[in-house]
Amino acid sequence: MRIGVFICHCGSNIAGTVDCPSVAATALTYPDVVFSTDTMYACSEPGQDAIIQAIKDKNLDGVVVASCTPRMHEPTFRRTVERAGLNRYMFEMANIREHVSWIGKTKDLNTGKAAELVRMAVEKLRRDKPLIPKRFETVKRVLVIGGGVAGIQAALDCADGGQEVIMVEREQTIGGKMAKLDKTFPTVDCSSCVLGPKMVDVAQHPNITLYACSEIEAVGGYVGNFQITIRKKATYVNWKDCTGCGLCVEKCPSRKLPDPFNEGLCNAPSINIPFPQAIPKKAAITAASCIMLQKGKCGLCAKVCPVKCIDFEQKDELINVDVGAIVVATGYDLFDWHKYPQYGEGRYPDVITSMQYERMLSASGPTGGHVKRPSDGKEPRNVVFIQCVGSRDKSVDRPYCSGFCCMYTAKQAILTKDHIPDSQSYIFYMDIRSPGKGYDEFTRRATEEYGAQYVRGRVAMIYPKGDKLIVRGADTLAGTQVEVPADLVVLAVGAESAKGAVALGEKLRVCPDQYGFFVESHPKLKPVETNTAGVFLAGACQGPKDIPASVGQGSAAAAKVLGLLSKAMLESDPAVSRVNPARCVGCGKCIQTCPFGAIKEIQDRFGNPKAEVIDTVCQGCGICTVTCPQGAIQLEHFTDNQILAEVNALCPPKMFANYE
Amino acid sequence: MLKIAYYPGCSGQGTSLEYDSSTRAVCRALDIELMDIPDWSCCGSTPAHTVNHVLSSALSARNLAQVEGMGMDKVMTPCPSCLTNLRTAAHKMEDQEFRAKSNALLDVPCKNTVNAQSVLQVLAENVDPELIKSKVVKPLTGIRIACYYGCIMNRPPELMRFDHHENPMAMDNLMTAIGAEVVPFPLKVECCGASYGIPRGDIVARLSGKLLDAGRDVGADAFVTACPLCQMNLDLRQGQINHALRENFRIPVFYYTQLLGYALGLDRAELGFEKLCVDPRLALGKIKQPAQAR
């Protein structure tokens, strides 16, 4: 075999702490290595051309590149060798940047380590063989999980791109958090006026099927061929007939439960339509508070319903669909501020969250857009905003910055002045985080034009005095303590991962970070991809984001989906398990262990049971290879011998008996 | 019958005699036997830990060691300041190196096997409120009480491991159990000025004044405290505070044990109401006789 080795300097990234030329020299002494050199940037165009050239001149049949992590550039170099006429699997990478030059201090140790990693790669390459990928068709349908603004954007873009879209929303209506907002920064334009039309588009688009009050029950399959089970939760209303006239909502006698859409500022009837612009505009019954479902009498809604669409017998319904790609847009949840007992733990009614304040500001909200103290309905004069409630705070396990609180607080301060001209806002902040077009100017306006008083410091405690709330904080710039007698306190609560995100992640095989936000494939170069092919991320489920960023990511995810589904056929990774029928005894252990049901039992022509791998289903984990008592099933490109070759390269067998 | 080692604390011998005696009376009434530490000494209080942590620890450890000598693993004290020192010592001594340093100062080394708790915690966690209710003979009906816990009874939570660090309820529950009306006092854990009464009276005047003011705001007839220092600052120094702030507070400040004892109908002599500076009758007078109450 004729192997060529290329040691990349990566500028000074590797060459800085690794003696690349000497590694190249050492490599030349390894078996089958006929050519070895060091290069400045292997991944650059000249770098790749040099590799191609060498393959041609030295007629190499295998290439090792020692550079960065294969998770970065393995695909790049595989294409390179392919362009030179080699099979893309006749290529190995040695990671001498992330695993050597960037973590080791001493140059000679690094150089030695690099040389050994190259040796491992060479030994493995010597046992590699060409692999040909299988081709398979994809289902031309997209699943969008979550109907917030990010999901809506992704769905509309995919639908406009000609793909069939299934949108699944857990709540009764789409619109997500944005639908609850009154105005949006930095333009202070009406949130529902911007979002409303898009929501209607979703409802009316011929390519989009919407399932509200629904959740993902199960996910099977693989890129291009996912099998999805959707649980459509019982709404006790036959949505096919419901016209959303709202008669039932008016008549419903039970108004026990706090209204989730209005953040508990008021109670909602048991049968309800969240808000006028809801999509779908259908009524649904909350079983927990429905007198009929709890006590078996009432049924007023059923009596008044003109189309008789109330159905107290309704049950959850399971729907199965096949899709080719999935966009996850499950958004975020607001931090539970009760973890700050010093802010009253709910003992003081006039301490509210920023989202509750949004509902209060909104004309469609419970107060009809009038700012009133929950305690006595009076109009507040001094409004205190406290930022970083559940952000940048280790003590509540939320060390990260939620990103958008600074901006929405500035917006709310401005709106407060608009609603109550003689009011005064105080904003306790740690730092103002306002990168973004027109953002910082916006926060300045809050101070300069609307007279918001920014105070740099956290708030230690809130306590009532008369009908006021005394907010005691610090002004670290003045270097002392400050007290503000407030009429209303608004907590700028931070963002945390959506409830159930982790559980959903398990179903999708998308791994969440320690705070429950989904991890993207690459922090810079693959922001919407995940490590599971065919599953993409959009919006705040990947990390706190404001509206523009979420919309942007929605479109980005859509672009990825359209790109994927535009291919007539997809190629399956040929690095899958293979059964050697001669060795297989048909014990079926592999069939039991395979997590994907990718192995089926067949009979050879003598009627003996044998295992057989379904290429397109196999994900190439290799669990079966370890399970097989006969060593009959081997994971291509990661066979026992290939891995053992790497082991032996590191720890040469000391004993006489050599297994190779 | 619950047996617990008891550490009275120095002030129990002097400025808070009534706290000590009423505590003993109440415990007797509730079937808790106090085993006094035979030769207990001062825990060093605040001064010790502001000078050096090993010294402070040693002074507390001498007493913990005695409890170990009594073959007991739990000691209770009425005084939060003592409690903090005992618990801090125990906590720091979990570090072997520190424990060695601390023991090096002692004749009898401390094995650090004792858990120190406040009397309040024992009453709150080991006595059934229903039992207390059942024993009440003179319910405190008609009297409005502000429960003031002081700054270190529950803080820091990692160390004190008792009740809530921003809104403790132990005393509130006891007072409710004996029929008193508990007002929502907002500054339950705010500091009263602690031991600065003597060197910096102005500080105490301001801080304790703030507490009295807040109490008045929520219409309290009386304060109850669980801390000799707090009680002294609020009660004994109330005159000084009035003078300093040009105020005219006249709010009696009880130890919660005194009111418990009163409700349980214990011997007045042991409850030591006469030792209070602000006339207790201002509050006790408001108590409706059971007849009127109904």
Added chain:
Amino acid sequence: MPAQDVRELRIVGFLCNWCSYGGADTAGVSRFTQPTDLRIIRVPCSGRIDPLFIVRSLMNGADGVLVSGCHPRDCHYAEGNFYARRRLEMLKRFLPITGIDARRFEYTWVSASEGQRWQHVVTEFTRRVHEFGPAPTFNPASEADWNALAVQAGQGQACPCHG
């Protein structure tokens, strides 16, 4: 314990491609300095790691073997690391029988985002291995010696290297 102060030891690492290998990359990208003794072999999933690989490494004179996969329930292949956990636990108990100090083998879970944790794991394990020092080795001069050794062992006499 910075490994470079003393002679490097031979530590083999088996890492799953999706979590731990990514974690090691993250550590590199964040420049979290680590001892250089470790050599990483990339496998698709910790479920692909045959205990044989580990035994072979140790038999061939590796001073330590470190295995790392995705956190339980986070496996890219749904359940690979559960299989891995069973097998590796089993191996841990089995190693002493072969006369190998089981403390020279460790397995752990590190996710792709946990660069810091990876640095800690590597540093700690390397320190531990350096405490034990180089693994005892034996190089029979000839096949005869080797057979003699086998006979001894057969007679139940202590193996010279593992005592």
Added chain:
Amino acid sequence: MSTGRFAVPYRKLGMLMQIFDLATSDQAFIAEVEARSHQNIRTCYQCGNCTAGCPYTFAYDYSVSQIMRLIQTGQKDAVLKSRALWLCGSCQSCTTRCPNMIDVAQVMDVCRHMAREAGYATERAVKVFADSFLASVERHGRAYELGLMAAYMTRSGRVFTDVDLAPQVLMRGKLPFKPHPIQGREQVARIFERFRKGGQNA
């Protein structure tokens, strides 16, 4: 009770601002504070929560968060000479509410120790009171309040401290005239002796 007004520390009224040379920041000092308090000072991001909660701020020259900042920048003198150290009541509100879980009260305590050791006592009365208290403990094994008061008055020269309280206190028998000596008082005294010999710092 006034609210809504800034409580201006008197440093701002009286003393002039100091200019710190950050280049000469005392690393050894930072290290010592961290070692003796077992706290990582660098995790403080100056949110001011300690200052916000601290009931004593009105009496301080430097607010707690400023003390933390001064430690971060290694301004040993400014810290050890500050009055704030001596006026901290160890009420734990800073420690309880710090978002970075720093035991701030502990840090204040440790700085106070270091100030003592360096021979500073910018709030002499407080120091004298503590000394008198411990002296009385050393002598009697327990705090003997009347004796303590006497000692404090003589040492501090503030002979009229709390005389206004004397009548009601004595009348109510709150201050026994005789101390309660205990058998073990030699043991207690020995604690102090050994301490002075050993000079433990922790």
